Amino acid sequence: MEPRFLLLSEVAAELNVSDSQVYHMVRRGELPAIKIGGRGQWRVERARLEEYIAAKYAETAEWVAQNPLTERDEEA
Structure with missing residues (x-):
């Protein structure tokens, strides 16, 4: 069974981005997360990550x- 909550580093690995990118996504409110514990460690619920990914696909x-590929783009 997969864990319900992920560390920011685990989210970064899933998305193949840096830890700092995920931190900034969370701090901007782009990716929902919670702070837990005395040190205020961030956690992202797996379901929220999946929703985020689905939203990015859409x-x-x-x-x-809105930005169809042109012949010029195909040459690149």
């Missing part, structure tokens, strides 16, 4: 639809 699909 956002990307919308961008692609």
